[in-house]
Amino acid sequence: MGFPPPVSKDRVITKYPKGYGPQASLQLKEDWSLQTKASCQDRAARNQPWDRQKMSKAVVVGDLNVGKTCLINRFCKDVFHRDYKATIGVDFEIERFEVAGIPFSLQIWDTAGQEKFKCIASAYYRGAQVIITVFDMADIKSLDHTRQWLSEAMRENEAESCLVYLVGTKSDLLSVEERQRTEEDAMKMAAEMQGEFWAVSAKSGENVSEFFSRVAAVALEDTVLRDAEGGAATSIAQANSIRSDRADLEERPKEMKSNCC
Numbered sequence: 116m117g118f119p120p121p122v123s124k125d126r127v128i129t130k131y132p133k134g135y136g137p138q139a140s141l142q143l144k145e146d147w148s149l150q151t152k153a154s155c156q157d158r159a160a161r162n163q164p165w166d167r168q169k170m171s172k173a174v175v176v177g178d179l180n181v182g183k184t185c186l187i188n189r190f191c192k193d194v195f196h197r198d199y200k201a202t203i204g205v206d207f208e209i210e211r212f213e214v215a216g217i218p219f220s221l222q223i224w225d226t227a228g229q230e231k232f233k234c235i236a237s238a239y240y241r242g243a244q245v246i247i248t249v250f251d252m253a254d255i256k257s258l259d260h261t262r263q264w265l266s267e268a269m270r271e272n273e274a275e276s277c278l279v280y281l282v283g284t285k286s287d288l289l290s291v292e293e294r295q296r297t298e299e300d301a302m303k304m305a306a307e308m309q310g311e312f313w314a315v316s317a318k319s320g321e322n323v324s325e326f327f328s329r330v331a332a333v334a335l336e337d338t339v340l341r342d343a344e345g346g347a348a349t350s351i352a353q354a355n356s357i358r359s360d361r362a363d364l365e366e367r368p369k370e371m372k373s374n375c376c
């Protein structure tokens with residue numbers, strides 16, 4: 116089976132990461148629950164094989180051109196491209212973390228915002244524990260559309276509950292006043308979605324790794340608590356379904372793309 120490569124230092128999360136701000140989140144706690152910490156200590160002591168480690172699926176949705184791919188690329192590869200290249204269908208990256216002492220992987224699915232590719236992308240919403248709805252802070256219409264993106268993602272996903280994030284990108288393009296106004300509107304939308312708001316810039320890197328660290332820490336806790344409720348099989352079953360998603364993505368016949376588009 117072998118050992119996985121070590122997790123890079125900036126993916127080791129020992130302290131519960133803060134949210135974007137007190138008004139941006141419904142969840143203001145400052146640490147993992149005692150149950151989560153006890154469970155993590157227990158798992159770390161048992162040193163479980165890496166192929167049975169916890170994994171969560173996050174899907175990133177939103178209008179075309181809002182900056183979904185750039186956000187993921189900034190976090191996973193630390194690059195930023197100025198030129199727009201539309202995502203065709205879906206793609207994903209896996210980022211490995213160590214959270215509260217245990218290995219944890221976040222699978223981040225980048226989906227196409229273009230209408231003609233939507234039917235490919237929505238087939239991959241299934242099994243997502245985290246839904247990240249993205250809008251462009253310099254294009255207020257894209258904020259209005261996040262409601263629709265979230266409801267479609269929830270419908271296709273079929274999960275009972277999800278962790279919801281509303282992310283405003285391109286914060287570097289706004290003046291202080293514009294940013295303040297847009298953030299106020301976005302925080303209202305996030306509250307309506309029962310989600311958490313973040314403002315980021317893939318160009319400058321502002322808040323990108325803080326955001327994904329927060330997602331990883333919250334998702335790990337959610338997974339641990341679900342396991343405690345539903346038996347240890349939950350996250351392993353989920354990891355298996357994620358693996359089969361990858362196989363599906365690679366093997367799905369080309370005709371699906373041509374039928375859709």
Ligand SMILES: Nc1nc2c(ncn2[C@@H]2O[C@H](COP(=O)(O)OP(=O)(O)OP(=O)(O)O)[C@@H](O)[C@H]2O)c(=O)[nH]1
Nearest residue numbers: 180181182183184185197199202228285316317318
């Ligand atoms: N100034 C600025 N431009 C950005 C930022 N993020 C993305 N962009 C630009 O916005 C355009 C679209 O970015 P993408 O990440 O490709 O958008 P997308 O949402 O993935 O688009 P689809 O794949 O069509 O759904 C590109 O030209 C990027 O350079 C940012 O933080 N600041």
